[in-house]
Amino acid sequence: MSTTLGVPTPDQASYMLRAAATDAGRSYKQELLELLDVQAGHAALDVGCGPGTDLPALAERVGDRGTVIGVDRDQVMLAQARARTAGLRWVEVREGDAHALPVASGTVDRAKIDRVLMHVAEPADVLAELHRATRPGARIGLAEPDWDTLIVDSEDVETSRAFTRYTTAEVVRHATVGRRLARLAERAGFRIEAVIATTPVFRDFQEADHTLGLGRNLRKAIEGGHVDRTRGRDWFAGLSEGPFYASFTLVSVVGSR
Template sequence: MIDENSVRRTEQTYANPDVVAQRERLLSMLAPQPGERVLDIGSGPGCLLEAIAEAVGPTGAAHGVDPSPAMNALAATRTDGMPWVRIDDGDAVALPYPDGVFDAAVSTQVHEYVADLAVALGELRRVLRPGGRALILDTDADSPVWHTTDRELDERVLAAWEEHLVHPRLPRTLRGLLRRAGFRVTEQRVHVMFNSQMTADSYSAGTTARFADGQQGLTEADAETWLADLRARSDEGDYLQSIDRYLFLATVA
């Protein structure tokens, strides 16, 4: 359940420089053009949706769809004054749009949480026009790396984090899934989130607590021990964190 505190944390995460850089990478690959109709699946607080709306302009249309009323309210506030933006309740397996209505669609860390990928990718293809393009970004659960002194605890924390994903290694199979759904993959890229310090505005500072969430038998003391070790590594100038996000650009075959 996404509550007000979750919304606030998400908005803060979307504003940090690492996530801004990721959003710029997405926009560069998607390349929305003036007059296009573009869909953001899992639009969240509306940061990417706002940027898409600016790119397509008032002659185009930018649609966001998300299952969270709280996120949709935040996105509506962010895009207020852009009448060519529309935000709808819905999710990836039941997109509330007619067939072939969009020129392009994007999803950021959505499909790794979707149980029925065949249905979700079929829905994605259905709402795109012939030749329309889709851009999907998801994370591989084996990619997060932190430098810690307690390797065993670090492995338990990462295993606990993996439990919240339905498809923790989706990027490895996504190209084939897209092909079977009627897409042709035209470009594949990796975007690395890398921090050499745990600064207040770094991506890793905003996400470390969520990696220690009580799964795998972790206690609050375990989580604090892990976090204290990371803070010590940063204070000593010995910090390293990275995580890989994989981007797949595809067109309707």
Template sequence: MTDPRPTSAFHAANADPAVTGRLVAALDAQAANPGVQRLRAWAHGRLAAAVGERALDVGCGTGSETQVLAAAVGPGGTAIGLEPHPGLRALAERRAAEAGSRARFLDGDALALPLPDADLDAVRCERVLQHLTDPARAVAELARVLRPGGRAVLLDTDWATFILHPASPGIRSALATVVQEAAATPDAGRGLAGWLVGAGLTVDAVASEVLLHDPRSVTWPLVRGIGVEAVARGLITEAQRDDLHDGLTAAAERGAFHLSVTMFAVAAHRPG
């Protein structure tokens, strides 16, 4: 993945073991979100990887969805997870081995896939494009490696839909700035269909899920971290941050806390 902003901890060079641990914890927590699970199930259904096919999972993270692809294509097929982060890739390999999965994992760049033209039947890519400054180029690469008739599914977040409540309008604006500037392409979710069409693919279906944060199990380090960053950037004062956290804590205690963001998925195929 080329030239992500320094705030993107998914950059391949960011291999600190402590950082890897935080990434894995975040990915596992996200995987447990009901909205993520529903959208992933929809995406696998649309991708419809079949026995004997060749499938690729770009930016596979912990490899959980590569394992799903491996089960679908069976012993006669191939399921490859592409992951540039060495810590995540090592974890994906270990988890696949422990599960007895045939999933394979490779180092590689979404902007220069290490595969020949028209090599694959199915490609999925989840929450990668938001970390790229040139997502259209990455989608063109996905299209390049698909055979005629091959299918692709892209899933990504649209951080402009981020909501944290309760917070005053001014504070909401500051928090939105922090969240959106943490991604190279914060509105990636809404761009998926356009990038696929631009790469010569035909869009077949679109889906979305609002990812809700359970007020009974708030990830407070994440929430507080946004406030800390807003103070560091001079967007809010320490007093405003403290008032925000007090209000959010009180809201969570009475079940009135709200944190959400919308994630989109688009299924397409290569004509021919």
């Protein structure tokens, strides 16, 4: 991605695929799938499946005696998910909202929600709906960033802090849902089995610019008067010159019904 502030926002599907392909993305996804313990014959649900990144891995685990259901409400995402799983007849991609899952009650053995709750209207309602869809003994896996922990190294510490404040307050709907994940899941009726905090670290400016939205969100922060224009541009230019460091905390929760 360009180091200027004038670059367009990438399309969401490309963004999600690229984020999942990073070392940090592959690592936590693999760990979450292992902890879910998906077995042959299971009915597995991916809420907010996006372009279907994780559906083939779930399909491999449930086998042709099982079922994988991916749910999303975005037509572009649904089209890509269907194309990605076209040869897997036991994978169903359904249009639907996370607050009203198109899944019968008590029919799901394994379910995951990955970086979706930070965007929905009511995370607690989505988890209550997940509880409805899962059967007794089912296992769930949840993963969400805590954007309030975002760190971007710069000599201009105050602008880095202003950028994080803007991201938390204006960009992400539920920026601190990561730290609340276990509490929300327990209140929804799930027993918490594991809570794991990992810290994805970015040393490459271009990768961080794409994944963390440095340039595009700074542009919005400047336009909204949250960051001084000259100081913000100097901050961004300094980041692109390196050495670079940024990180945040990602929280994964595994629970059972």
